[in-house]
Amino acid sequence: MGAAGSRGGAGGGAAWDVIYDGDCGICEATRGIGERLDWLGLFRWRQNSDPGVLADHPHLTREALDRAIHVVGRGRTLEGFEAARFLMLRWPLASLAGLLLHLPGMRGPGDLAYRWVADHRKTVLACRIGEPTIFHRFFASLFIVAVLALVAAGPVLRLEDWPLSCVPMFATPVEPDGARYSFRFSAVDARGRATEIPADACGVPELRLERVLFGRYYGSVDPGYEYGAFPGDTPEAFEKRMTEFFEVFASAAQARGRLPEGTVGLRLDVVRQARGGRIERHPCGTYAIGERRFRRRP
Template sequence: MTPSPDAVSARPRYDVIYDGDCGICEATRFYGERLDWLGLFRWRPNQEEGVLADHPHLKREDLDRAVHVVGCGRTLAGFEAMRFLMLRWPLAAWLGALMHLPGASIPGRAAYRWVADHRKTVLACRIGEPTILHKALASIFICAVLGVVGAGALLRVESWPLTCAPMFANHVEPDGARYSFRFISVDQSGKERELPSSAGGLPELRLKRVFFAKYYGSVDPGYEYGGIADDTPAKFEARMTAFFACFADEARKDGALPAGTLAIRLETIRDAEGPLERHTCGTYTLRDQRFRRAP
C-alpha cells in the first residue's frame, strides 16, 4: 500500500544514530524525543539491524565514536550533530544558536571528544546506570535536602521545615513547676472574668505561643521563640500594648469580651506542688489603649 502524501510528509526527515549501550546517549535520546516538537528526528541505536544498510556510507567504528545525524543529503557527526539537533529543538534553539557562534566549535568539539572517549571509562556511563549529569544533579539535591534537615539541628533553628528536634527535651524544676498565662477582663465594678485564650482564629495553644514569642519575650535572648536582644521594660510595655490592642479587637469580634470591660489584666501562673502562685504582670486599659506594668 502506498502511504498518503500527508503520511510521507509527517515522517521524520533525519535519522539520529546513537550508541544504544551508552547511558548518556540514551538520556540524550530520552530528552531529545521530548524536545523534538517538530517531529524531525528518528532516533536509532547503531546496534539496530538495518542502520548500516539504510546508510551504507557510514562505518560501524565511526558510529561507535560519535552521534550522527543523517538525512536530506547531509551527514553530521559529534559536536556538529548536537548543535544541528539543538537548533531544531524549540526549547533548546538558543543553545544551538550559541553553539554556532564563531569560535564556539573549538571548545565544543574538544568537550564532545572528551565525553565521547571517556563515557564508558571515567564517566562509567553504561545503560541502566545513572548518567553523570543525573549523578551531579542528584548529588546537589541530596546535599540540599540533608542541608535543610541538618541545618535546623546544627544551627538550632526551630521553624518549619527546619527543626532542631527539641522533642520534649527541657529542664524540669525540682518541684515540677509549669507556667502559663491568663487574660482577665476587669469591668467597672472591679469584677474579673477569665477570657478565652483563643482569638482571631488561633486556638489557645497557638495564641499563647504567638503571644510569648512575639510579644512577651523570653529571659534568654538567644531563644529562637521570644529571645529579644537588649529588651527593656519600656519595650515590653510597648509590645504588650500592641498585643492587647489586637487581642481586644478580636475578642470583641468573637463576642468573647464582656460588655463594660474596662481593662484586661495579664496574669502569670506558676503551677507546682502546693497552691498556685499568681503574678499580675500588668494591665491594659481599653480607654487609653495602653498597657502598664504592675509596680
C-alpha cells in the same frame, strides 16, 4: 565525519534515521529532548545496538556507530558535530542555535568539543545508562551538602524554630513538683463584673497566641533563650511591650464582640502536680482599654 555516500535511508515515515549509543546516558537524554523538539517528524531515533541498523545501512560499521552519533537519510550520512548541528537546525526551537553552529569557523572547535565528549562519555563522564555523569555528581554533591548543612544548622546553632530541623524536642527540665505554667485572660467590664475570656478571643488559636505573647512581649528570665530574650529588660520596657500586645489583642477581641469596655487582666496559673494538682494564680497586670495602657502588678 562529514557527508558520506548515498546508501541507506530512514523508515517509518521519517526522513532521517538518527543512530545513537543506547547505553549512554547523555545520548539517551539527547534522544528524549530530540523527540520532543522534532515537531516536523523528520527523525527516527534508533539505538546502535539495534540489529536492523546495520542491515538498513550496510555502509556503516559497528566501530563507527560506537564512536559518534549518525544521521542517515536522503542519500547523506552525517556524524558527530555535523550531525548534531544538522539536527538542531531542523528542530524549530533550536534552529537559531543550529544556525549559529553553521557559521564559518565553528566546525573546528565543534568537532573538537564533540570528540572530547564522545571519547570520554564512558570514562570521565561515566554516563552508562543509569549511572550519574560527572556533572550530575558535581551538582548532586552540592545539593547534598547544602541540604545536610541546612538541616544541621538548627541543632548546631540552637535555632529552635528553624523550619528544617527540630530541637530540642521535649528536652525540658522539670521542676521537682512538676509545675506547669500557663497564661489566662480575664475581663472586667464597666460595672466591675469579672469574666474569664478564652485566649483565642482575638481569633488566634490559644497555643500560638500564648507563644507569641511569651516570645515577643512577655519575655524570659533567660537572656540567652531564643524566644523572649530581652537582655537588660526593665519593668518599664516590659509594660511598654505588653501595652503593644494588648492594643492588638483587645481591638481584635472587641471587633469579634468577645470583650467589653473596661480592663483586661493577664494571669499566670501554675499547676503543681506534686501537690495534688493545686493551682496557684498570679495576676501579672491589667490593661485599661480606654487608657490604652498595661500596668504590671508588683
